[in-house]
Amino acid sequence: MSGRTASLSPPAGAMPPVRHPEAPAPGELLGSHYDQCFGCGGAQPHGLHLEARAGEGVSLTAEFRVKAAHQGAPGLAHGGVLATALDETLGSLNWLLRVIAVTGRLETDFVRPVPVDTVLHLDAHVVAVHGRKIYSSATGRIGGPDGPVAVRATALFIEVKVDHFISHGRDAEIKAALADPDQQRVARAFEVNP
Numbered sequence: 001m002s003g004r005t006a007s008l009s010p011p012a013g014a015m016p017p018v019r020h021p022e023a024p025a026p027g028e029l030l031g032s033h034y035d036q037c038f039g040c041g042g043a044q045p046h047g048l049h050l051e052a053r054a055g056e057g058v059s060l061t062a063e064f065r066v067k068a069a070h071q072g073a074p075g076l077a078h079g080g081v082l083a084t085a086l087d088e089t090l091g092s093l094n095w096l097l098r099v100i101a102v103t104g105r106l107e108t109d110f111v112r113p114v115p116v117d118t119v120l121h122l123d124a125h126v127v128a129v130h131g132r133k134i135y136s137s138a139t140g141r142i143g144g145p146d147g148p149v150a151v152r153a154t155a156l157f158i159e160v161k162v163d164h165f166i167s168h169g170r171d172a173e174i175k176a177a178l179a180d181p182d183q184q185r186v187a188r189a190f191e192v193n194p
């Protein structure tokens with residue numbers, strides 16, 4: 001046993017999240033942070049191509065259209081793909097904090113089946129921050145942004161240093177990402193404050 005608490009509820013002493021002064025303005029598209037990202041990257045033919053837009057405070061909305069490549073059962077989205085959409089949406093929140101963080105824990109409720117070709121409308125916000133721990137939650141609706149809830153998630157992200165990626169990622173991709181002449185893209189690939 002690690003002795004870790006499994007709770008996704010912020011502990012006593014957790015603080016409200018603080019939006020970074022240079023976070024994208026509400027309504028602005030965040031854009032992909034890395035073109036090879038399965039969640040948002042344009043270079044992944046079967047990826048989710050999820051598009052996230054900054055909201056007020058430390059919140060955002062995102063959309064993802066379920067494609068045939070995302071099926072689990074015939075005509076229905078795979079649950080793991082839906083969890084990926086939630087993970088990506090929740091992970092994008094950290095860009096509004098300008099904190100580099102990875103998912104430590106993700107708890108998902110699958111409320112309704114999501115058919116292929118459906119647009120999943122996601123909204124997410126950071127609930128609280130406690131030291132390196134970022135507590136957040138997300139909801140995915142179908143049939144429109146105010147439609148019925150199909151999926152929900154709560155998550156705990158843990159702040160890391162950029163070395164997390166450099167020391168654990170495969171060499172070829174790390175080198176390629178660092179060699180990009182566009183410093184803004186390098187920063188975003190690792191979600192580092194440029």
Ligand SMILES: CCCCCCCC(=O)SCCNC(=O)CCNC(=O)[C@H](O)C(C)(C)COP(=O)(O)OP(=O)(O)OC[C@H]1O[C@@H](n2cnc3c(N)ncnc32)[C@H](O)[C@@H]1OP(=O)(O)O
Nearest residue numbers: 004005033087088091092102103104105131133156158160
């Ligand atoms: C825009 C970007 C979108 C990206 C979206 C996608 C995001 C992702 O999917 S990231 C990829 C998936 N995640 C990973 O690969 C992470 C793999 N895990 C790890 O690398 C490590 O376990 C890591 C970094 C999370 C924690 O390790 P480490 O830095 O040594 O932290 P550690 O000291 O053990 O823990 C720090 C705190 O977090 C807590 N914690 C760590 N992991 C967990 C966990 N899984 N569950 C609950 N609590 C946890 C610890 O209890 C500790 O709490 P406290 O400070 O109160 O004692």
